[in-house]
Amino acid sequence: MLSTRAIIIALFLLIFSCEIAAISAETKGLELGVNSQLPHCSILNKHSTNDAFKQAEIQLVSFPILYALTNNKAFISSPTEAKLRFTHSLQAIYSIALISILIFLFIKLKSKRREHLNAAKTVRESEERLKLALWASGDGMWDWHIEKNQVFRSNISNPILLGNNVKTLLNIIHPKDRPKVENLLEAHLTGKTVFFEAEYRIKNEDGSWMWLLDRGKVTETDNQNRAVRMTGTLRDITAKKQTDNTLRLSAQVLDSMREAVIVGDNNHQIISVNPAFTTITGFSFEEVLNKHILDFASNKKAFSQYRKVQRELSTNHYWSGESTIVHSDGRQIPTWLEVTKIDDHHGNNDYFVAVFNDISARKKAEEDLRFLANYDALTGLPNRSLFQDRIQHATKQANRTNRLVALLFIDLDRFKYINDSMGHHVGDQLLKSVAQRLRNIVRQGDTVARIGGDEFTIILENLSKQSAAKQVSDKIIQAFNTPFTLEGNQFSVSSSIGISLYPNDANSSEELIKFADTAMYHAKSQGRNNYQFYLPEMNEVVSRHVQIEAGLKQAIERNELYLVYQPKYTIREHKITGFEALLRWHSTELGSITPMEFIPVAEEIGMIEKIGHWVLNQACQQLSAWHQMGYTELNIAVNLSAKQLKTDLVSIVEVALGVANLPASALELEITESSIMNNPADAITIFTQLKTLGIALAIDDFGTGYSSLSYLKRFPVDTLKIDKEFIHDIDSQQADATITTAIIAMAKSLQLEVVAEGVENQQQLELLTLQECDQVQGFLFSKPRKATECTELLRAAAGAI
Numbered sequence: 001m002l003s004t005r006a007i008i009i010a011l012f013l014l015i016f017s018c019e020i021a022a023i024s025a026e027t028k029g030l031e032l033g034v035n036s037q038l039p040h041c042s043i044l045n046k047h048s049t050n051d052a053f054k055q056a057e058i059q060l061v062s063f064p065i066l067y068a069l070t071n072n073k074a075f076i077s078s079p080t081e082a083k084l085r086f087t088h089s090l091q092a093i094y095s096i097a098l099i100s101i102l103i104f105l106f107i108k109l110k111s112k113r114r115e116h117l118n119a120a121k122t123v124r125e126s127e128e129r130l131k132l133a134l135w136a137s138g139d140g141m142w143d144w145h146i147e148k149n150q151v152f153r154s155n156i157s158n159p160i161l162l163g164n165n166v167k168t169l170l171n172i173i174h175p176k177d178r179p180k181v182e183n184l185l186e187a188h189l190t191g192k193t194v195f196f197e198a199e200y201r202i203k204n205e206d207g208s209w210m211w212l213l214d215r216g217k218v219t220e221t222d223n224q225n226r227a228v229r230m231t232g233t234l235r236d237i238t239a240k241k242q243t244d245n246t247l248r249l250s251a252q253v254l255d256s257m258r259e260a261v262i263v264g265d266n267n268h269q270i271i272s273v274n275p276a277f278t279t280i281t282g283f284s285f286e287e288v289l290n291k292h293i294l295d296f297a298s299n300k301k302a303f304s305q306y307r308k309v310q311r312e313l314s315t316n317h318y319w320s321g322e323s324t325i326v327h328s329d330g331r332q333i334p335t336w337l338e339v340t341k342i343d344d345h346h347g348n349n350d351y352f353v354a355v356f357n358d359i360s361a362r363k364k365a366e367e368d369l370r371f372l373a374n375y376d377a378l379t380g381l382p383n384r385s386l387f388q389d390r391i392q393h394a395t396k397q398a399n400r401t402n403r404l405v406a407l408l409f410i411d412l413d414r415f416k417y418i419n420d421s422m423g424h425h426v427g428d429q430l431l432k433s434v435a436q437r438l439r440n441i442v443r444q445g446d447t448v449a450r451i452g453g454d455e456f457t458i459i460l461e462n463l464s465k466q467s468a469a470k471q472v473s474d475k476i477i478q479a480f481n482t483p484f485t486l487e488g489n490q491f492s493v494s495s496s497i498g499i500s501l502y503p504n505d506a507n508s509s510e511e512l513i514k515f516a517d518t519a520m521y522h523a524k525s526q527g528r529n530n531y532q533f534y535l536p537e538m539n540e541v542v543s544r545h546v547q548i549e550a551g552l553k554q555a556i557e558r559n560e561l562y563l564v565y566q567p568k569y570t571i572r573e574h575k576i577t578g579f580e581a582l583l584r585w586h587s588t589e590l591g592s593i594t595p596m597e598f599i600p601v602a603e604e605i606g607m608i609e610k611i612g613h614w615v616l617n618q619a620c621q622q623l624s625a626w627h628q629m630g631y632t633e634l635n636i637a638v639n640l641s642a643k644q645l646k647t648d649l650v651s652i653v654e655v656a657l658g659v660a661n662l663p664a665s666a667l668e669l670e671i672t673e674s675s676i677m678n679n680p681a682d683a684i685t686i687f688t689q690l691k692t693l694g695i696a697l698a699i700d701d702f703g704t705g706y707s708s709l710s711y712l713k714r715f716p717v718d719t720l721k722i723d724k725e726f727i728h729d730i731d732s733q734q735a736d737a738t739i740t741t742a743i744i745a746m747a748k749s750l751q752l753e754v755v756a757e758g759v760e761n762q763q764q765l766e767l768l769t770l771q772e773c774d775q776v777q778g779f780l781f782s783k784p785r786k787a788t789e790c791t792e793l794l795r796a797a798a799g800a801i
């Protein structure tokens, strides 16, 4: 604008100068000169030709201003002509100047207008850009005219909601946020802050809350520096807030997680960990920041695992498994680790997240479980399951090496008695001591296992000959010779050992076990405290044992059991005093089986208690029948197994007598001397109770059970029955005669009745008569008979009288 004005003024000055020059020329007679630079110009005078003047005139017309401005002396013509011509020239100059000015002004105006248009366009474009930028940024703009309290809003999705004054906006701000917004606004309006910036919630029409980021600045103030206008932007940050919330929540979740979390970069350097990481590893965040993940690898194994994980991550982006890390105190911690690769927004795998937890407790529990699954908790020896694995392994190994495997099956002979009588804690101690002794006998590589209550096995591998098994068995028998000291008491326990060999005896590990077991049973049947190598014949014994077992379990229900009775006679009058009830079993499958064979099995499988109960009831019923027939002086003797002493024998007896309506004195209970001596204390207790009932008690097979006289004195027994083994040879073996004499004498001194059993011939009877034995029983008088036959016998005897 200024320059345009200057040009117009300059033009007017030029025109004004020309006017002055014209007036001067008119009055003084102007000498006009032509610049020597001008073409065709020369000095004009009165001698000059008309053409020269014409040419000069043309040049004057053509360059009036230059002519007017120059001081050069040019040419002099006649003043009138010059003046005339000059006047014409000036007029032309004015016209030209005016036109030029007008053209110039027109051009200038045009250019100005263009400039304005361009400026307006620029502003419009700039505004467009600003709008676009605001639109793109999602920001709305506001312009607050403070004095009028009017707010203009643009690019705001819902300006009605926000209103056109600040009060409307303040009213919909969340009550919790409003004081903060008001304070921030006040601070800015009063110049305390450079910017106004606030995040707050406003209520939507549907009642939901929208988060806004409001930023502004005072843009105009009055002359007293009071804010009169303020402009700013408004952004909907609800989504961001939700994201922030989610992030905060995620952070809280990470912080509260019990699993350790590591975030690392693509160089596997740690960039973040959560508090559980510190809890588990003992390392703080600062200590591990930028550390390589491998710094926590515990050993070489962990290094190679790391490589594996790397490979897995590059293909599957995920790896999980067990890993061991090192705690800050040097401990190795087993962990369960899960590593995931995380893509950035461009699909690059930029980070990894490793999550792990301390699985020490789980590992310990697993180890315990593994131990429990494979080892006997009491003795710490391999259990049946591990034993089976080992024996399988041993046989396979033997196939490769052409060597022998020996399996020793060991059963303790008196364990049950000790366990039952002394209590389980003593039994447990015994088993532990046995385990220790067995361990001490074998070599490092051999396996000693406990496969059941009192059953142990030993696997001897890599043997060249079977004598090695014999040597070990000898050592075992010998080791058991030393009594076990349990709770201050000494216990003598022996063992029965069965031995089988692979591949000599068995084709498989299963057979090997079976045959060793068979051999062990054989050792038991051979009187215990010995070992037996397996022989094929033993199988028959075992198979019969199994059959008897199975049959016995059904014998009572199938009415296969019955009693026979063997009479007892007074030695002098040969009068029947009573009968001994003897059990018989006729099995449907196996035929007749002797009590010698099936009673031990019944004892072994726990059937004797039930069977003994049945015998007692049957015998009492039969005696009752005889009593009812008039043979009221008869008594009945019933054999007891030692196992029956463990039952509620006294009540069982009472009931049996009560049901049969018999006096207690009509019943005699026989128990073998060896059974009593297995547990004398228990026997004394029960015998005393039975005695109180009035029941007669007899010690059976006397002379075979090594009963001490001190015990004998304390047993409340009535009768001693001399074992038939002594009677059998009483007439031929002096020793047996002497023993019999001694037993009778001792019984007499203790005021006990003496019965000699197994009397088969007259000589035996005579000797016994001489020795003043009280009663006799044996084939000489009668074999055990069925009840009906005995009744006949009774009748016959009565008739004889």
Ligand SMILES: Nc1nc2c(ncn2[C@@H]2O[C@H](COP(=O)(O)O[C@H]3[C@@H](O)[C@H](n4cnc5c(=O)[nH]c(N)nc54)O[C@@H]3COP(=O)(O)O)[C@@H](O)[C@H]2O)c(=O)[nH]1
Pocket: 566, 580, 581, 582, 583, 584, 594, 595, 596, 599, 615, 639, 640, 641, 700, 701, 724, 757, 758, 759, 760, 777, 778, 779, 780, 784
């Ligand atoms: N716990 C129980 N044990 C019982 C019961 N019934 C029998 N038994 C015991 O079984 C063993 C074998 O008995 P058994 O085969 O019946 O033999 C008895 C007689 O038959 C036999 N005996 C009798 N006289 C003679 C003879 O002159 N010679 C000879 N060789 N044997 C003879 O002796 C057995 C009776 O023995 P004992 O009981 O010792 O008096 C045996 O130990 C029975 O005790 C039962 O119900 N429960």
